[in-house]
Amino acid sequence: MCQAEPRRSTFVATALPFTAASPYRDTPGDTAPEMFYGRTEELAAVIDLNGPSFISGGRQLGKSALLRAAQRRFQESGPGRHAVLTSVFTVGGDGRPERLWGALWPLLVDIGVVDGVTLPEGADVAEAVYDATLRWLRVDTSRALLILLDEADAFLDADAVGARFIHVDWCRRLMLDSNRRAKVVFAGLHRTARFESLPNQPLSHLGRPLTVGPLRPQHAHDLLTKPLSTLGFTFDDVIALPARILAMANNLPALLQLFGEALVEHLTARPVPDGGPPQQISGEDVDDVFFDPDLRAAFREKYVLTLNLDHRYLVIAYTVAEAAHERGIDASLTLGELSEMARLHWPAGFSGVGADDFNGLVTECVDLGVLALDGGGYRLRTPYVLRLLGTEEEVLETLYTAPERLVRPSTSDGGSYRRAFKQIRSPLTERQLGRLFDARREALVIVGSPGSAK
Structure with a gap:
């Protein structure tokens, strides 16, 4: 074979068949550039400074690989364009979302956005990062900054308490006041839909969330x-x-x-x-x-990792698997049937989960590649999913033992917060208040016991 110019790809294709090398790796988040396939629209949206700021998806579906690819692509797109990527898994778990800025500080020092190796004493670190970033951007109009925050669920939950979103709002202000030359992207396991009905939340200004599912x-x-x-x-x-x-x-x-x-x-x-x-x-x-x-x-093991993101996903998936074993692989359940059966298997797990919230959970199962919507009903995505979930006996055992084994999900998100009025707590949660004052015209009926108003 003759070529005008030597090409590495040609050399690799002719040499590798005579080796024992394997490019496949079971290393989540550490995907080599040559093994990153697809996600073209998602990648373009992440590096677009005017694109969405939220990414969600299950474990090992490619969120971290997508962020790494975005970091590389953004920095290669032109001089003065910098991207920082970090996991903020430990931020917010202690109820202190403000620790986000301390996690970002050394990364911004490394690329010259902020000055000083140590955090400024007695200062608002969020404001210090905001001011320093705007100053850095004003020096050169070709500069741009992409901040990628992986595993941000705990941070978002902590920042949502009281429906305040103080630190997400700092991020929003940074993006707007920099004329979108700075962008912050949050990636997590769950969709931000659980916050969307909260009043006065800034998430709607940050674009529609991207969902990373099967390729x-x-x-x-x-x-x-x-x-x-x-x-x-x-x-x-x-x-x-x-x-x-x-x-x-x-x-x-x-x-x-x-x-x-x-x-x-x-x-x-x-x-x-x-x-x-x-x-x-x-x-x-x-x-x-x-x-x-x-x-x-x-x-x-890898498939169940996704279902264990939220044990309600697991019960929903195994409920559909139960129907598939009983009625055939193509068996589907309507949303009402699925809700009734899932609540029967795990009453405590779905306690307080309204119809809208349950619909959101099922939609997330579709996004994660667990279920498929088929003619108004929900079925398993492929017959092989049923094989992975187990035999009929294994599926039934999982469902029957759910109340004893499974952990009830945390209700500490912002939607369940009840704000204080004088000496009492509001009888309505922030999510309910958001729906009550929604601009959409709909009739709502509020019911409760006399004690809830005292």
């Missing part, structure tokens, strides 16, 4: 087939076999990485044929890998 079919296909092809492996049925693997993995990048790693290990363990690469991948190869007990256990 789109073509992107999932590319993640599976392109690295294998570079290694010298091709499917003997280029349509059916990749489609079967994508269905097994539910288009989830973490499961595709697991399967790809196991498949490469399986293929490289046998002698290279006399004809040399490329080598064919048969249906028997796929079966040998998929039915390996260790791989199936790893698949199930």
